[in-house]
Amino acid sequence: MAGLNLLSWREKAREEKKKQFFTLVGVSAALATVAVFGAHQFMLSSIENQEQRNQFLATEIAALDKQIKEIEKLDTTRQALLDRMQIIEDLQSTRPAIVHLFDEMVNALPKGMYLLSLKQEATKVQLEGKAESYARVSSYMNRLDASPWLSSSNLNIISTKQEAKDADILLRDFKLDVTQLLRQGNDTEETATPAKAKAKQGGGS
Template identity: 45%
Template structure:
């Protein structure tokens, strides 16, 4: 017997299209959901990795901050030690210079000169004293100029005074302390090793 379709042709076609639409819509929704889940998983993994990296970087930054703080403290300690060293060296140099200054003043002092005061400010020395004549002051300044440890004497003032019925000339002059080059040159040089034999 031949099957006869009693349903209208258009209704059957519409029903088939609806079924096809629902299947495609379901597949599309499933695919979209899978894509959303995959994207979510991907970005969640990226975010988790970034969070871990941020934590690592933060811990490294904390360590670097500690190291920077330690370096700063070491620099401060180094500067303090260098300052102390400079002070000690300055004191030793000043002590030596004071001894040399007094020695040079005694050596360069001509007869007829009497010192009243000596004041050192840095490398400059102020000398106040009495002389029996102006020529004695000139001799003293020439002696200072010829000394390897003294230089650039400059007369500030000279005036006539009377002390215990004696006529004297009170003078005031400055002179600078110098370090002669011979001091460094006189230090023994290290021996040069002999050339290797060939």
């Protein structure tokens, strides 16, 4: 037993351990490589899926924006149509008032005066004319105020001017405002008829 040589056995055992070590290192490196590659592929797949989702969302958002713009155009068109309808309704409801306005202006006009111009802005009517006396202008204003279609007459300017050379008649230039009372189109003529008759009777006096 004292002469047994263990060197060769120890050498073989050392070589075997080296092989096992390198084998483990290779397997570990291979597993690490596979894990890193798998993680990399997973990240690439996740990124690709997210990009597809983002693209889908961008497409849907673009479609919604287009629909919103179309809805806004429809709302604009709808509002324009409603405005036109309102204008037409207003014209239809106030159409009789225009006729009554001119009727009242003429019927309430007393003798000895006449109108030169008539201008209307909204419900405000501006009148210019000539009269033989202040009393006739005052009478005209009273008749306008008595009308169911007019109110709040207001005298702005009145001045005296000789109509022509060597003429005995001095005419008064006057400017006055009066407010038109707007009534609905379903008002009957019966409301204005008594006032017309009264104005005609007054105009004949």
